[in-house]
Amino acid sequence: MIKLSDRLQKIADFIEPGESIADIGTDHGFLPIALWERGRSPHVILSDINAGPLEKARANINKYFPEKQFDLRIGSGIQTLKPAEVEAIVIAGMGGLLIAEILGDDLPKSKSYRKLILQPRNAQDKLRLWLFENGFAIEEEVLVREGKYLCEIIMAVPAGFGRNAGPEEIRPDRCIRSDDIDFEISPILFAKKDPLLVEFIENKIRIERKVHAAIKAKAVRDKTEMLRKSEERMELLQKMRKRSGINECKDE
Ligand SMILES: C[S@@+](CC[C@H](N)C(=O)[O-])C[C@H]1O[C@@H](n2cnc3c(N)ncnc32)[C@H](O)[C@@H]1O
Structure with a gap:
């Protein structure tokens, strides 16, 4: 086979x-x-x-x-x-x-x-x-x-x-809380507690740390806005990492 x-x-x-x-x-x-x-x-x-x-x-x-x-x-x-x-x-x-x-x-x-x-x-x-x-x-x-x-x-x-057709249909729009991130990390993965979800989010956190360090090292004058956006994203990912064992869609 x-x-x-x-x-x-x-x-x-x-x-x-x-x-x-x-x-x-x-x-x-x-x-x-x-x-x-x-x-x-x-x-x-x-x-x-x-x-x-x-x-x-x-x-x-x-x-x-x-x-x-x-x-x-x-x-x-x-x-x-x-x-x-x-x-x-x-x-x-x-x-x-x-x-x-x-x-x-x-x-x-x-x-x-x-x-x-x-x-x-x-x-x-x-x-x-x-x-x-x-x-x-x-x-x-x-x-x-x-x-x-x-x-x-x-x-x-x-x-x-x-x-799941009808009011209980699981779809991104039903679970949207924080705009773009729910399209990036599917609420369904939280709801079903996918065994690889924690690692998946941690990979994103690792990448974001590198992005943050690269912005810091950049020889540009005004990087405040770029750093702020990166820090905001990092905070959001950390929150998601914490919640990754919880069935968010059902509990909220
Ligand atoms: C990386 S391979 C993926 C092979 C297989 N689906 C898999 O997941 O292992 C991508 C294939 O998509 C084909 N492809 C690219 N654009 C396409 C299109 N518009 N319509 C049909 N096939 C396409 C390529 O020729 C190539 O064979």
Whole structure:
């Protein structure tokens, strides 16, 4: 059986048995091949904008399942799919802004899929904000370690269609207290007490300390405002670090 990395396994865990999927930006194709192999997804689509990555996927198919005809497609984002053609879309390992661009390219089509599993490599806050502003609800999130990085996996649905649909729907807007930070560190990670949340926040604190030291060392005259902003952010992160064992959304 194909062994998935912890990151790809966490993504695979979001797929319910019987759900069809399209893996957009599939590259090596391991995720859809493994989902099919495990009998979890009866129909998988492997899609990529570049021929090179699709060749990698084809080589993996030939190595593991040469008899099976997989559905490989070339093109940008969801342009290779018909509306509602699959139940779940996976877009993993790309920048958050590119993921938003792919989904925004055809919003009604993006909303025709019941579930989006997204793993942005950066600009995660911008992607969450984009989802919120464009009528998606974030249902679930999880952190997963990959080498020295902690990856954020987001499961979103068209708003009003999720299992938490209605007044109890968990979405960023419901939990907003301090503007931007809730898009950067998801309230869902607090609510579910994600085991990697403390480390995730501590990483951000470490980075902010470096930013603060770099501003101090800078040979510019007026750095007061920059230092103030950095200190404010540090204070906020420290508060979040303290609260990271508490179910904030429910208790407030
Ligand atoms: C870093 S790989 C990620 C591979 C895999 N999804 C994973 O998470 O391990 C990113 C892939 O996205 C593809 N890609 C980039 N922009 C794309 C777009 N607009 N539409 C489809 N695929 C795209 C690239 O060709 C590349 O194969």
